[in-house]
Amino acid sequence: MQYFVTGILQSFGLCGLRNDLIHLVAFRPPSATYELRLRKQNNHKNLKKMRKNSSDKIQVTDQSIKSDLQINKENHSQYINKRRRNIRNFEEYPEYPEYDFIKLSDKSTDENEDYVVRSDICSVTAYFISLKKNKQMACxxxxxxxxxIILFSHGNACDLGMILDKLLKFVQHTNTSVFAYEYSGYGQSDGISNDINVIRNIYAAYTFLIHQLGYKPTQIIVYGYSIGSGPSITLASNSQFPIGGLIIQSGFSSGLRMISIQIDQTPFYDMFPNIDRIQFVSCPVFIMHGANDKVISEQHAKLLAEKTKNLYELWIPHNIGHCNMESDALNRELYFQKIKKFIQYIQIENLSIPDLILKNTAISDGKTPSTSHLYQTKIF
Incomplete structure (x- = not known):
């Protein structure tokens, strides 16, 4: 099986169809569970209904809005695309305008209610970030x-609407701001989902944090969950994008090693060669992985830890699967404690360093990670 799949990828790579194959076999964009609506000063005065949605002591105020058009499931995606075209007027708004995050109702149970997400613990603001070829990325x-601030890279088969509760829990329990971006082709983000575009996505998100929101590089902690470990490690290994720290949850060593962990040398056409790139990350790295993960084996975390030069901790809790680390009753408190301690460690580390940018960036000594990899010529 290993040689069959690698042979197929190599053939597609030589034919120039490698990205198309990656898009088909590796990424699972879901139907959008939210939309972004241009924020207006008087927007909140017109909202009719209020309701509370709480979990784990998080109080989120949701304001329901009657949709301008009554739509059914069949034309729902067409309706969303039409709204996005209408509200994105960057000639009128030269700066990046702010959007309300609209959680879409489940049409089978709550047919006519969408609502604006509000929170008592943090401000909630959405953006569309401009990409190349007139594409937009939702954040x-x-x-x-x-x-x-946490720069969060989400897992597969989900959009921002699906992970919003998780992000709000994270903000509340760690007292840390979060900026989450969405991969091309997912949710409200334009484009085609493949590893090349996902890396471009995180580069754009990082640039937005620096130049639009005004964060310093060492204030940024990159968090990659599952497939999000790919763009996160790629960014952290690039000397052009210095960061304060890196967190990897349920990550993998490379795409092809998901098929066979025994691969010794990463082929040039592999997806997300994390095992090769993480050795070029010099900021503190915290790796966590469930011992009962049936999707990605804990061996991937161990391989990444072995290659990490500034490993803060490798944490492999028992009885934890691929996606329940922060929701498991027994480990939830410990999970947030460890995250907070890692953030505090980074803060103390930065205070003692005269040159923050030089210390907390990727190694910049003329070497480049995975020089024979496809990314070297395709990303920029």
Missing amino acids: IYLNRNSEQ
Whole structure:
């Protein structure tokens, strides 16, 4: 099986169809569970209904809005695309305008209610970030006014609407701001989902944090969950994008090693060669992985830890699967404690360093990670 799949990828790579194959076999964009609506000063005065949605002591105020058009499931995606074209007027708004995050109702149970997501613990602001070829990428900013900010890369088969509760829990329990971006082809983000575009996505998100929101590089902690470990490690290994720290949850060593962990040398056409790139990350790295993960084996975490030069901790809790680390009753408190301690460690580390940018960037000594990899010529 290993040689069959690698042979197929190599053939597609030589034919120039490698990205198309990656898009088909590796990425699972879901139907959008939210939309972004241009924020207006008087927007909140017109909202009719209020309701509370709480979990784990998080109080989120949701304001329901009657949709302008009554739509059914069949034309729902067409309706969303039409709204996005209408509200994105960047000639009128030369700066990046702010959007409300609209959680779409489940049409089978709550047919006519969408609502604006509000929170008592942080401000909730959404953006569309401009990409190349007139594409747009959806992002959400949960601002806790903290010293550090988490740049979050989500997992597969989900969009920002699906992970919003998780992000709000994170903000509340760690007192840290979060900025989450969405991969091309997912949710409200334009384009085609493949590893090349996903890396471009995180580069754009990082640039937005620096130049639009005004964060310093060492204030940024990159967090990659599952497939999000790919863009996160790629960014952290690039000397052009210095960061304060890196967190990897349920990550993998490379795409092809998901088929066979025994691969010794990463082929040039592999997806997300994390095992090769993580050795070029010099900021502190915290790796966590469930011992009962049936999707990605804990061996991937161990391989990444072996290659990490500034490993803060490798944490492999028992009885934890691929996606329940922060929701498991027994490990939830410990999970947030470890995250907070890692953030505090980074803060103390930065205070003692005269040259923050030089210390907390990727190694910049003329070497480049995976020089024979496809990314070297395709990303920029």
